[in-house]
């Protein structure tokens with residue numbers, strides 16, 4: 001670079017001066033409140049303690065009949081009892097296993113069918129025009145109402161429970177998948193087209209990865225639905241699962257048992273949900289609000 | 298610059314190449330003819346030449362580029378690239394868009410190799426990894442090969458996108474406002490890089506831009522496009538010596554081109 005560079009003057013402006021002066025009255029700094037400082041675990045335990053205390057009080061003053069609402073320590077004692085039965089491989093473990101099987105098989109079918117239908121709807125004109133309206137129509141129905149049908153068709157064994165569980169969980173997965181396939185933006189599509197990518201390549205290398213956040217939202221809703229479906233079917237159709245244990249305990253007014261069974265059941269739901277979240281974190285590690293490019297709008 | 302030098306360059310440019318791209322009476326309408334985006338456009342791009350199109354927003358510049366790239370068919374007219382009519386995306390074309398459009402689930406290196414992965418498979422991509430690294434190095438991104446796009450700044454992402462365009466060694470570059478999201482310093486740097494790459498590879502390039510200085514700086518020819526329906530109304534040869542450097546941007550000749558093009562665009566806007 002020649003004369004243009006050399007013709008730049010040494011200094012045109014002035015250095016900006018730094019002083020340590022402030023206007024005292026106008027100092028405004030961040031405030032951290034007491035609540036802000038409490039770690040989450042302490043806050044959660046604290047709230048739980050308050051909840052137990054109120055429960056105990058309600059019980060102590062006999063505001064509600066003890067048959068309807070047992071005391072916390074009764075429930076605690078029963079949790080231990082049920083836990084022992086489960087650990088020792090008693091009849092409750094068998095029931096737990098049956099429900100677990102229903103939930104897992106149901107979720108498997110929901111994922112397989114939901115994903116396939118989602119791709120059909122999101123990727124093909126036929127799916128969008130012809131299949132989607134029916135899916136929407138069925139989705140608006142109360143799906144639990146189909147339970148008697150499944151029982152009539154598939155009997156009182158595990159199959160009818162799997163069917164209802166899968167039926168309920170399929171729809172959010174369809175919706176999540178179809179929405180996910182629309183998630184990739186126009187620039188990404190154009191880039192793939194300009195590279196001469198085939199339909200399959202576009203689907204598997206762009207649309208599905210870009211849609212994973214939506215797909216996982218569907219899976220998480222599905223994971224909750226599959227539990228509800230299995231237990232509802234067990235309530236209505238008997239069998240040997242955990243739902244049946246709850247139903248029997250409730251009919252015998254063993255309320256502490258009902259509570260403790262629900263708590264163990266929720267462990268199953270929790271495990272399923274967090275497995276989905278765990279897989280999501282592995283696969284969708286890139287999804288954050290600050291992602292450059294696609295998938296963030 | 299003396300008059301003789303100018304004519305010399307003009308001759309060089311004219312001689313420099315056979316036409317690579319030939320457009321004849323290309324028109325494009327959207328919505329079953331309701332929106333006319335392109336009025337007949339006819340233009341030749343010669344081998345190794347750099348052309349820019351500049352025009353008001355919404356006049357049909359991106360449409361023109363998409364038609365040239367085979368991303369959308371013209372309503373009428375023909376586009377010929379290297380003697381063959383363009384009927385879809387072509388391998389010899391490298392494209393760049395306004396947004397970097399890096400895929401967040403791929404590392405920088407994987408993003409750069411994506412065109413190869415798609416065209417020739419994972420295996421081929423692997424064998425060209427060194428090429429990709431070299432390109433990243435060239436644009437100052439060495440050390441960022443295994444970084445995901447969210448950890449790159451806008452300018453860095455755009456540089457990675459350039460590498461992705463170049464990895465297939467395209468003979469023709471179609472650039473749709475690739476640097477408009479960048480700050481001026483980075484933009485100048487990118488323009489220098491682009492000039493160097495185009496010269497080194499003797500690539501034929503077509504740039505769409507809203508920046509008059511950028512168009513003048515990079516181009517052998519600047520085309521002015523009319524408001525919609527877009528038509529190329531004037532062709533301005535930029536007779537500045539090459540390689541160009543940033544200091545030239547303050548020269549009187551440069552300023553003259555900029556002023557001239559601005560006045561032409563103003564005229565167009567008043568119609």
Ligand SMILES: Nc1ncnc2c1ncn2[C@@H]1O[C@H](COP(=O)(O)OP(=O)(O)OP(=O)(O)O)[C@@H](O)[C@H]1O
Nearest residue numbers: 327328332334353354355356357358359360361525
């Ligand atoms: N897919 C489409 N369908 C309908 N109309 C379109 C479509 N794409 C572009 N247009 C219209 O065609 C015209 C030209 O669009 P184009 O994108 O080519 O403009 P442009 O010159 O690139 O503008 P800008 O400088 O703002 O990017 C616009 O009026 C736009 O509304």
Ligand SMILES: [Mg+2]
Nearest residue numbers: 358359360473
């Ligand atoms: Mg445009």
